[in-house]
Amino acid sequence: MFKIPQPENAETYEGCPVVRVSDAAEDMTRVLAVLYDGDRMCDLPDAHFLPDAHFLPAAVSAWLRLGSKYQVDRWVNHAIRLLKARYPDTWRREKGDIIAVNLARKFGLDAILPAAFFACSQLQLHELIPDSNPTTASSDDEDLTVLTPADLRRCLSGRELLSQYCLKRHDFLVVPTIPPACESPDDCMDALKSVLEFTWRKSSFDRLTELPFMELDYFDSDELCSPCSEHYAEADERQRAEKWEELRAIFQLEKA
16 A cells, blocks of 8 residues: 555655554554564464464454455465464364354355354353444444354354253263273273263263363273273264264355
């Protein structure tokens, strides 16, 4: 934009041309930070941005929206790379937020939608359905922190289906099948009964409904023999991976 010829009486500041924009101050602050220190920020590995302390949805949103608006491909590509790293299309345990869903919708990032919807489904109702719209909408009058009514229905419907999945995750414990390689069938059968009792305690069950893809780490218990521990841990991993592949259908997302 600074290469556009300016009139002789153009506004300047300390001898430099001034360009007035309609973008929100918060957005400009984030993109100017990239302009000032862009090489360091854009060349950092994805992993640097994945922890919650470093991954700032508002910053990624600003890079993607303003990068598209002003045709700065470096910002756009970096934002997309971070979003894809955070919301993979294969099984991984990740967190996320509403902004990612709205950015994916706006910029056609279909691959991250299942993981982003799953992340949204873990939010509390007051986060999904705010009492009133925030006052921090972006400059183009879009509020990226609120799901559209259609996507909100998808999110809540998908959460209900995932809750049903949680209820069924331990069906195999009701009538457990001991693998042939078991070293101590009677002891392992008793251990599995204890696991079933543990899972139906309120505190444990609440954790599962909040994190339907959490690893059932109690299969590492010393009460199970090694073959049984490996057998059930691998079976649970396969089941979670298969359910992860169903997220697109769970949240009623048609593949682009």
